Amino acid sequence: MSNYDVKDLSQAEGGRRRMDWAEREMPVLRQIRERFKKEKPLKGLRVSACLHVTTETANLMVTLQDGGADIVLTASNPLSTQDDVAAALVNQFEIPTFAIKGEDKVTYFKHIRAALEHKPHMTMDDGADLVSSLFFIEMGRFDNLEPSLASWAKGLSDAERQELLAGVIGGTEETTTGVIRLKAMEADKILKFPVIAVNDALTKHLFDNRYGTGQSTIDGIIRATNVLLAGKNFVVAGYGWCGRGLASRARGMGAQVIVTEVDPMKALEAVMDGYQVMSMMDAMKIGDIFCTVTGDINVIDEGHFKVMKDGAIVANSGHFNVEINIPALEKMSKGEPKHVREFVHQYETKDGRKINILGEGRLINLASAEGHPASVMDMSFANQALSAEYMAKNADKLEKKVYSVPEDIDKEIARLKLEAMGVKIDTLTAEQVKYLSSWEEGT
Numbered sequence: 001m002s003n004y005d006v007k008d009l010s011q012a013e014g015g016r017r018r019m020d021w022a023e024r025e026m027p028v029l030r031q032i033r034e035r036f037k038k039e040k041p042l043k044g045l046r047v048s049a050c051l052h053v054t055t056e057t058a059n060l061m062v063t064l065q066d067g068g069a070d071i072v073l074t075a076s077n078p079l080s081t082q083d084d085v086a087a088a089l090v091n092q093f094e095i096p097t098f099a100i101k102g103e104d105k106v107t108y109f110k111h112i113r114a115a116l117e118h119k120p121h122m123t124m125d126d127g128a129d130l131v132s133s134l135f136f137i138e139m140g141r142f143d144n145l146e147p148s149l150a151s152w153a154k155g156l157s158d159a160e161r162q163e164l165l166a167g168v169i170g171g172t173e174e175t176t177t178g179v180i181r182l183k184a185m186e187a188d189k190i191l192k193f194p195v196i197a198v199n200d201a202l203t204k205h206l207f208d209n210r211y212g213t214g215q216s217t218i219d220g221i222i223r224a225t226n227v228l229l230a231g232k233n234f235v236v237a238g239y240g241w242c243g244r245g246l247a248s249r250a251r252g253m254g255a256q257v258i259v260t261e262v263d264p265m266k267a268l269e270a271v272m273d274g275y276q277v278m279s280m281m282d283a284m285k286i287g288d289i290f291c292t293v294t295g296d297i298n299v300i301d302e303g304h305f306k307v308m309k310d311g312a313i314v315a316n317s318g319h320f321n322v323e324i325n326i327p328a329l330e331k332m333s334k335g336e337p338k339h340v341r342e343f344v345h346q347y348e349t350k351d352g353r354k355i356n357i358l359g360e361g362r363l364i365n366l367a368s369a370e371g372h373p374a375s376v377m378d379m380s381f382a383n384q385a386l387s388a389e390y391m392a393k394n395a396d397k398l399e400k401k402v403y404s405v406p407e408d409i410d411k412e413i414a415r416l417k418l419e420a421m422g423v424k425i426d427t428l429t430a431e432q433v434k435y436l437s438s439w440e441e442g443t
């Protein structure tokens with residue numbers, strides 16, 4: 001394969017224009033980029049990034065490149081790539097990019113292979129597919145790999161496989177699901193380098209997961225279906241950061257929102273926030289639109305499909321396409337699903353009900369819409385850029401663990417974002433500092 005694989009380079013101009021549009025909404029990343037141009041904190045570092053290839057990611061890649069990094073970018077999901085942006089990265093910025101919207105599993109992993117062949121010093125993941133592939137290769141667990149990636153890895157000598165891993169000083173991880181996987185790797189003692197959990201920064205999940213996923217998931221469902229939300233029963237599975245955002249935005253559009261949960265605390269919070277909370281089985285009978293956003297598997301399962309209302313619309317915005325048990329629905333259906341609209345597959349069950357699955361069960365905000373708005377990715381990717389810089393400076397002092405983003409980086413991003421928004425806040429007076437740190441003053 002040449003040093004890129006994108007759909008159509010002639011789309012580069014359009015991709016560049018959309019990148020520039022997004023950049024206007026990314027003032028924090030812009031400031032970091034200006035500093036990186038001067039200081040080159042990533043000079044000489046090979047970075048392999050496995051992220052959703054969107055306008056915002058493109059601006060992050062250019063920032064890292066300006067910081068001196070030698071980058072390869074591959075998609076972190078087969079359906080999330082914006083082909084014009086991938087073309088712009090190759091054509092206008094000479095960043096080797098491997099991503100085609102709608103690519104099959106073989107191509108997806110061929111692209112991951114390209115990211116590994118780059119022999120990264122640093123990994124930047126969204127969902128941990130890159131890092132997990134690297135570890136499976138190093139451990140010789142070829143059965144866990146997609147066959148084409150396995151056959152390439154089997155062709156490497158033991159020394160080459162070890163070398164691939166030994167070169168990595170550290171990584172970063174963007175999303176909740178990736179952080180869960182990495183913490184499991186740490187617990188199993190197979191994590192071989194430090195990773196910074198960008199998702200855990202407050203300036204990431206409080207805003208990106210909540211407001212970004214909230215708005216863009218609604219956008220994705222509407223773009224795919226053009227359905228009116230007002231008056232519909234909208235079921236949100238999972239009341240975590242993403243679920244809270246999604247529920248509040250669906251309510252804002254006039255839907256009656258139902259929440260399903262497994263965590264009593266989150267369920268209680270949803271009740272007190274004014275939503276109906278019930279089991280998924282009960283929600284099945286009344287839900288018009290369902291959206292999973294849990295990071296879990298088979299949240300909508302075979303038993304649920306048996307009672308789901310005729311005409312229901314079912315989407316997922318969690319990281320992997322395992323939250324809806326589509327294989328079970330396939331088995332319950334007559335023949336192949338009808339592709340009734342772009343991003344809508346309609347299954348007809350043997351008892352005659354029609355069930356509409358959006359975006360093949362992949363995260364709908366990236367499949368049928370454009371992912372999170374740039375303004376929120378500004379903070380997420382400021383965390384990525386500053387975490388990469390932190391890793392470059394401190395990797396040798398870190399253990400093979402999952403680390404939080406340092407608090408001072410998180411706070412600085414919040415400060416810069418407020419400044420860019422023109423919002424001024426108060427500072428503690430000397431008297432208040434003293435009061436807040438003393439125990440003597442009471443009633």
Ligand SMILES: NC(=O)c1ccc[n+]([C@@H]2O[C@H](COP(=O)([O-])OP(=O)(O)OC[C@H]3O[C@@H](n4cnc5c(N)ncnc54)[C@H](O)[C@@H]3O)[C@@H](O)[C@H]2O)c1
Pocket residue numbers: 175176177178205208209213237238239240241242243260261262263266293294295296298299317318319320363364365366371372
């Ligand atoms: N679409 C996007 O752009 C986007 C953005 C950020 C995160 N994500 C992904 O969304 C998912 C959720 O992320 P989050 O930050 O909200 O996580 P979170 O941990 O804050 O929340 C997940 C919630 O789901 C609940 N849950 C788990 N299993 C469930 C089940 N069977 N039924 C009902 N609820 C269940 C958990 O109790 C928890 O409250 C992850 O996969 C994450 O990677 C997607």
